[in-house]
Amino acid sequence: MEGYVFPNELHVIWGLTIVVYPYITGLVAGAFIVSSLYHVFNVTALKPVARFSLLTALAFLLICALPLLLHLGRPERSYEMFLTPNPTSAMAGFGYIWAMYTILVLLENWLSFRKDIIEKERHSKGLKRLFFRILSLGSDTTEESLEADHRVINVLAAVGIPMACILHGYVGFLFGGVKANPWWSTPLMPLIFLMSAIVSGIALLILLYVITCGIRKVEIDAECIQSLVGWLIGFLIIDFTLEALEILSMYYEWEESWEVISHLLAHKLKLSFFYIQFGLGTLLPLAGLTLAKATGDNLKWKVGLATGSSICVLVGVLFMRFNVVIGGQLFSKSLKGFIHFDLPMFGREGIMILTCVMTLPLILLTVFCWIVPPWPEEPRAETVAMPFERAEPL
Amino acid sequence: MEREFTRRELGKELAKAVLQVGTPPALVLAVGPRIFPQVKERIEKLLPFLKGHEEPAHHLPPPLQEYEAAKHRYGFGVNTQVCIGCGRCVRACKLENHVPLEGFAYRTWVERYFVTEERRVYADSPTGGLESFPAKEEMPELKGASIKRSFFVPKLCNQCDNSPCTQVCPVGATFKTVDGIVLVDRSRCVGCGYCIQTCPYAARFKHPALHVADKCTWCYHRITRRLRPACVEACPRHARIFGDLSDPQSDIRNFLRQEDIYVLKEEMGTYPRCFYTGYRLGVT
Amino acid sequence: MTKTLSLGLKTMRSTEHIILAFKIILVLLLTLLAMRTVTVPVPYGEFHVFQERTIQSWLNEVPLEYVGAKSCKASACHRDQIDLLSSSRHKDISCESCHAVAVGGIEEKPVDCMICHTRLGARPENFPQITKSEHYPNQRCAKCHDPHAPIPMMTHPMPVARKGRQACLICHLKPAGEMQELTVPGVSSEFEYLFRPPKKEFEHGGERDCISCHTLSPSLAELATMVHGKDVSYCPRCHRAGGFAQGDFR
Numbered sequence: 013m014e015g016y017v018f019p020n021e022l023h024v025i026w027g028l029t030i031v032v033y034p035y036i037t038g039l040v041a042g043a044f045i046v047s048s049l050y051h052v053f054n055v056t057a058l059k060p061v062a063r064f065s066l067l068t069a070l071a072f073l074l075i076c077a078l079p080l081l082l083h084l085g086r087p088e089r090s091y092e093m094f095l096t097p098n099p100t101s102a103m104a105g106f107g108y109i110w111a112m113y114t115i116l117v118l119l120e121n122w123l124s125f126r127k128d129i130i131e132k133e134r135h136s137k138g139l140k141r142l143f144f145r146i147l148s149l150g151s152d153t154t155e156e157s158l159e160a161d162h163r164v165i166n167v168l169a170a171v172g173i174p175m176a177c178i179l180h181g182y183v184g185f186l187f188g189g190v191k192a193n194p195w196w197s198t199p200l201m202p203l204i205f206l207m208s209a210i211v212s213g214i215a216l217l218i219l220l221y222v223i224t225c226g227i228r229k230v231e232i233d234a235e236c237i238q239s240l241v242g243w244l245i246g247f248l249i250i251d252f253t254l255e256a257l258e259i260l261s262m263y264y265e266w267e268e269s270w271e272v273i274s275h276l277l278a279h280k281l282k283l284s285f286f287y288i289q290f291g292l293g294t295l296l297p298l299a300g301l302t303l304a305k306a307t308g309d310n311l312k313w314k315v316g317l318a319t320g321s322s323i324c325v326l327v328g329v330l331f332m333r334f335n336v337v338i339g340g341q342l343f344s345k346s347l348k349g350f351i352h353f354d355l356p357m358f359g360r361e362g363i364m365i366l367t368c369v370m371t372l373p374l375i376l377l378t379v380f381c382w383i384v385p386p387w388p389e390e391p392r393a394e395t396v397a398m399p400f401e402r403a404e405p406l
Numbered sequence: 407m408e409r410e411f412t413r414r415e416l417g418k419e420l421a422k423a424v425l426q427v428g429t430p431p432a433l434v435l436a437v438g439p440r441i442f443p444q445v446k447e448r449i450e451k452l453l454p455f456l457k458g459h460e461e462p463a464h465h466l467p468p469p470l471q472e473y474e475a476a477k478h479r480y481g482f483g484v485n486t487q488v489c490i491g492c493g494r495c496v497r498a499c500k501l502e503n504h505v506p507l508e509g510f511a512y513r514t515w516v517e518r519y520f521v522t523e524e525r526r527v528y529a530d531s532p533t534g535g536l537e538s539f540p541a542k543e544e545m546p547e548l549k550g551a552s553i554k555r556s557f558f559v560p561k562l563c564n565q566c567d568n569s570p571c572t573q574v575c576p577v578g579a580t581f582k583t584v585d586g587i588v589l590v591d592r593s594r595c596v597g598c599g600y601c602i603q604t605c606p607y608a609a610r611f612k613h614p615a616l617h618v619a620d621k622c623t624w625c626y627h628r629i630t631r632r633l634r635p636a637c638v639e640a641c642p643r644h645a646r647i648f649g650d651l652s653d654p655q656s657d658i659r660n661f662l663r664q665e666d667i668y669v670l671k672e673e674m675g676t677y678p679r680c681f682y683t684g685y686r687l688g689v690t
Numbered sequence: 691m692t693k694t695l696s697l698g699l700k701t702m703r704s705t706e707h708i709i710l711a712f713k714i715i716l717v718l719l720l721t722l723l724a725m726r727t728v729t730v731p732v733p734y735g736e737f738h739v740f741q742e743r744t745i746q747s748w749l750n751e752v753p754l755e756y757v758g759a760k761s762c763k764a765s766a767c768h769r770d771q772i773d774l775l776s777s778s779r780h781k782d783i784s785c786e787s788c789h790a791v792a793v794g795g796i797e798e799k800p801v802d803c804m805i806c807h808t809r810l811g812a813r814p815e816n817f818p819q820i821t822k823s824e825h826y827p828n829q830r831c832a833k834c835h836d837p838h839a840p841i842p843m844m845t846h847p848m849p850v851a852r853k854g855r856q857a858c859l860i861c862h863l864k865p866a867g868e869m870q871e872l873t874v875p876g877v878s879s880e881f882e883y884l885f886r887p888p889k890k891e892f893e894h895g896g897e898r899d900c901i902s903c904h905t906l907s908p909s910l911a912e913l914a915t916m917v918h919g920k921d922v923s924y925c926p927r928c929h930r931a932g933g934f935a936q937g938d939f940r
Contacts, residue, residue, distance in 0.1 A: 015547075016529040018561075018608035019512045025599040025612060085597015085617030089577075092594060095726055098578035099735045103600050106576070115715055122711065149714075151707030160705045191674055192570065192606035345608050346690040348529055423709075427716045431724035438728030446729075470749045490813045492806040494787050502755045518812050538805050539812070556812035578737040583745060591744040627752035636756045642783040642806060 015349025024341045024353055027361040029083035031333045032369060034183045034205060036076040038329065039373075041180040041206065042213010043069040044117065044172055049243065051169035057239035061221050063124050063386035065213075068220065070117050071377040077110065078369050082360050102186040105178075113172070113179050120168040123161045125384045127153050132384070180209045187336065194269035194347075195276070195340040200258050207251035212329040214244045215297075215322035220377075222319050228387070234311055237304075241318050245301050248325065252294050255332075272347045280342050280350060285335050293328010297321035473630050478585040480624060483647035483661035484560050486684030490643055491516050491558035493535040498640035500536070502625060507536075511611045513622035514562035514637050519688060520548060521555040527688025535560075559689055560645060562637070563588065563609040563622035564670065564678030571601035571610060571621075580619065586651075586679055587626050595619050606674045624648065759784035771838045778839040788837065803831040 013022065043065040049055045050062035081087045094111075097104035130153050133144035151157065181202040188201030218240050225232045259277070262270055277285055300321035307313045343350050356362040499514045500507055516535030520528045528547050532539065535558075565588050572580050572588060579595040582588045595618035602610040602619055613620040625635035629648070633639075638646045649656030661681070668686050669678045682689070731739045762785040763772050775781055788800045809819040831837075 016517075016531070019510060019515045019531055019534040020602075020608045020611040022510045025602050083598070085599070085612060085619075086595065089594065089596045092577040092596060095730050096577055096594075096732070096737065096740075097734070098575055098737075100573045101576045101578075101600070103574065103576035103598060119711060119715075123708070126707070149707055149710050151710075154704050156704040157707060160708060164708055186600075189574075190570075190604050192604050341603075345606060346529065348527070348690065423713065427713050427720065430717055431720035434721055434724035434728065438725065442728050465753050466751065467754050473749060475745075488814060490806055490817055490819075491810065494801075494805075498756060498786070520812075538808070539810055553811065558812055578740070581737060581741050581744075583741075589741075589744055589748060591740055593744075594740060623748070626748050628754060628756075630749055631754075633754070633756075633758050639756050639758055639784050640787045642780075642787050644782065 013349060013351050015344070016346050017344040017349040017351055018346055021341075021344050022351055024338060024351070026337055026341065027083070028334075028338075028356065028363065028366055029079040029361045031330070031337050032366050033076060033079040033083075034180070034209075034337075035212070035330055035333050036072050036079065036370075036373070037180050037183060038205070038209030038212045038333075039216050040069045040072045040076065040117075040213070041176040041209040042211065042215075043072070043217055044176045044213070045210050046214055046217050046240070046243075047120075048169040048173050048176075051166050052173065055239060057233075057235045060233045060236045060387065061217055061240070064221065064224070064381075065217050066117065066121050066124055067380045067384075067386050068217065068373075068377055070121050071380060072373040073110075073114055073117055074376060075369065075373045078372070079366070080106075082365065082369070102182055102189055105182050109175070109179050109182060113175050116168055116172050116175060120165055120172065122147075123165050123168070125386070126151065126161060127158060128384050177206055181206050187340070192345055193340050194262075194267070195273055195343070196336070198258055200254055204251070204254045204258065207247055207254055208329050208332050210247045211244065211251050212326055214240055214247065215325035215329075218244070218318050218322040219326070222315055224381070230387075232311065232315055234314065237314060237318055241301050241305050241314075241321075244322075244325070245298065245305065248294065248298060248301070252298075269347055272343045272350075276339060276343050276350070281335055281339050284331050285339070288331045289328050289335055292324050293331060297324045297328070300324070467627075467631065470630060475584040477652065479651040480565070480586045480629060480679070481649060481651040481658040481662070482562070482565075482624060482680040483649075483658050484680065484682045485645050485647065485661070486557050486559045486682060486689075488643045489516065489558040489560055489641075489645035491518055491535060491539050492642065493538045494640040494642065495560060495637035495646060496534050496536045498636040499622070502628075502636035503623075505620070506614050508614075511614055511620070513609075513620070514560065517559045517561060519555075519557055519559060519685075520545075520551075520553050521685070521688055522548075522551045523554050525554075525687065526551070529688075529690075555685060557685055558645075559682070559684075560637075561607065561609070561670075562680065563624070564607055564676065564680040565624060567677035567679065569676060570604040570606070570674075574600045574604050576600065583626075585630075587624055587629075588621070589623055589626065590619050590621065592616060592618050592620075606671045606676060607678075756786050759786065762786070774836065774838040780838065780840055800837060803835070803837070 046058060047062050047065040047069065050058040081090060084090055093104055094107040097107065126148060129144050129148045130151070133141055133148060136144060184202030184205030187196040187205075188198055190196045218237065221236070221240075222232060262273060300317045304314050304317035304321065307317070338353055341351075342353060358364055493516055496512065496515055499505065499512075503513060505511050505513055512534040514534075515531055516539075517529050517531040518535075518539055522528075528545065528551075530539075530545055539558075565582070565586055567582075567586075569582060569588055572582055575581075575595075576598060577594055577596055579591040580588060580601055581591075597612065597617045597619065599612060599619070602612060605621075610619055610621040612618070625633075625637075628635060634648050635646075638648045647657045647661045649658030649661075651658060653659065658681075661683075664683055666683055666686075667681045668683070669681060670689065671678075762768075763776075804822060807819050809821045813819050
């Protein structure tokens with residue numbers, strides 16, 4: 013402890029679990045935006061990752077409540093947020109927003125993969141066949157039904173964009189609405205969170221696309237990477253602008269809290285803010301991605317630079333969450349002192365358990381991809397699969 | 407396959423849909439109230455930890471017969487000019503309200519402020535003032551500084567009229583009573599910590615044993631019986647004043663007749679019910 | 691003649707599976723809503739049932755630890771301490787402030803006087819505070835200061851009073867007429883007035899103990915009137931009414 017800290021503030025209340033939770037919902041929002049870019053805005057270059065990003069969004073969405081349950085003092089009462097939510101609380105919105113958004117993403121996934129599910133049903137026997145039949149809700153692939161699917165998918169993708177924004181934006185609002193904490197209290201906070209969420213989602217998709225192409229031993233679509241990199245650069249610039257604007261504004265206004273916040277940034281958060289979030293997470297990837305976009309035909313360089321930059325971006329966004337959540341609790345509301353934060357390794361909010369939480373969505377994603385592979389059929393030598401053609405009568 | 411609906415067929419389709427969708431909820435509504443009490447009893451028997459930890463009941467007061475909350479409006483006054491920082495109030499509160507002695511949980515605490523000649527303000531509060539205060543020479547920041555003024559400031563929950571904590575509780579477990587006290591429902595608080603983050607006065611904390619939010623209640627269990635809060639009882643200097651604002655003869659109304667009354671962090675718009683007198687520069 | 695209503699249904703063909711999906715979702719949501727209606731006693735956004743329950747719990751299920759000075763002082767026990775206290779400097783301090791309450795009873799041992807009376811810069815100047823190392827560091831505070839009547843003057847700690855004249859002269863050293871030098875080290879000059887001796891050497895009654903007249907009467911004013919002779923009501927304490935000749939003392 014340095015300076016003066018109120019006696020009740022000696023420990024951080026919102027720890028690493030609250031750093032991981034916005035990170036996960038951010039990845040969801042970002043992945044969904046990529047898929048919606050294809051479905052709603054017709055960015056055809058993104059076709060290879062469109063369905064995959066939907067699965068990614070679903071996998072991360074199903075896990076995002078877990079860090080919250082790990083954090084709650086009384087997780088056995090968490091259902092109360094569904095039953096008796098307080099309408100004036102930003103946090104109470106979580107239950108319903110998350111539930112509705114999960115339904116939407118589930119529905120969109122189901123409609124996107126319905127044809128594949130039915131194909132799999134036809135080619136399997138016994139219990140597996142029953143499983144897929146239930147999954148398809150007993151429907152069939154007629155041209156009209158698939159067209160109906162397509163329209164509904166477009167509607168869902170369009171509706172899903174504001175919903176994804178709300179899902180992650182409410183977290184930003186939750187922080188931005190805490191007037192007691194000058195590091196959090198700003199109207200820009202929902203936007204900052206949302207932009208960094210989209211950035212992390214796109215970066216994740218680049219990384220996963222490259223990895224899965226490597227696993228499947230398939231050539232990486234250069235146009236797809238080019239498009240993803242382009243969108244990432246754009247959103248990264250917007251994200252950086254917003255974050256820089258917030259700090260510039262605080263410095264220019266020099267309110268009472270600036271003294272303690274500038275000390276926070278310059279000393280306590282020097283490593284995690286300037287070097288990692290800004291340097292490693294923003295400047296370096298911007299350079300790398302611009303180079304990646306500029307390298308015309310050399311796919312290896314393009315992919316290498318894009319992947320490396322994406323990893324940097326992902327690390328940078330995680331540290332951005334850390335700087336906001338933990339950083340805001342490192343200084344006292346008396347504006348006269350600081351506390352120390354020790355990274356917990358074990359325990360309910362420790363790094364060990366959170367690493368498991370972060371790998372769970374990837375495991376889920378692998379399971380999903382194994383059940384319904386999201387990539388369009390590559391043309392093979394033996395059969396030429398025509399779209400919408402029934403292989404055998406039902 | 408194109409289907410053209412006649413009006414009648416459309417009506418039949420809609421009716422079928424409503425029946426399909428509406429039957430399960432209707433069943434729940436019809437049968438639910440009858441079986442729910444038994445189900446609840448069963449669950450409560452199987453999972454005792456769901457009821458929350460209960461402290462052993464010892465020397466409970468007799469049940470309060472009639473208490474009309476609407477007739478009271480409580481207020482608190484703090485006179486920083488007479489506080490001597492002895493910390494009896496901190497100890498009294500911990501004993502009265504069974505706040506754990508260790509674990510950095512304080513419902514009330516005492517701070518000491520130093521104002522230097524250049525109007526720099528320093529503060530300290532070792533163990534919240536529970537074991538009183540050491541001499542000022544032990545504070546490293548004050549080496550070489552010339553102190554113009556120093557004084558003690560007791561702090562506690564302000565029971566704000568526009569409290570941010572009641573606004574942000576996701577399950578509505580914390581609320582403001584009609585007589586002006588903000589209480590926490592220990593059986594419904596989920597321990598999310600949002601209220602602790604939004605309190606500008608750092609008056610709230612997470613109870614180390616119960617894992618729910620806790621805070622000073624102005625000893626609600628005492629004031630409703632016309633006793634004084636424990637900290638007011640224990641203060642040897644009348645630095646803490648408690649009373650009913652709706653009673654013109656009360657101590658707090660007398661206190662408020664003074665000239666220089668201020669509240670903490672007025673710019674936050676919380677409308678606190680705790681009023682301070684004394685030197686105010688630098689008091690956060 | 692049946693009218694065909696298209697309602698845009700013509701453009702959406704074979705949507706049965708989508709409608710089925712929506713129906714499943716709707717059933718789930720409505721069932722959950724119905725379950726909530728059965729289990730939760732208030733509609734959305736209202737909490738009065740829970741709040742009343744909490745208030746009742748606070749009113750009746752929370753134990754009281756501190757009794758309150760009023761109750762202590764109204765009791766029949768410890769009358770001598772209470773009476774002593776009632777006119778002393780410590781009269782406004784609650785019994786439980788020093789005899790701190792432990793959960794389940796009162797602590798017998800009172801607190802260390804230094805908690806309040808250590809010299810701290812932040813304490814008001816007019817508050818009695820000492821630096822222990824400069825003020826009889828090896829003595830117990832209670833040797834001279836009765837905690838229930840801390841000023842060793844009119845209100846006497848019994849240990850001092852019983853020791854007779856010599857004990858008084860520890861502080862009241864100088865003969866009459868001279869301004870008393872503070873013989874009590876480590877006390878601020880604010881309290882100098884407490885150590886002023888009588889203007890005249892009080893020869894009255896010879897070797898009488900100081901406490902014969904300076905009895906357990908706490909009021910400074912009483913002392914003053916006694917000394918200055920304005921109020922003769924004290925005289926009958928020793929002298930029978932009617933005569934002030936020697937002898938005839940009570």
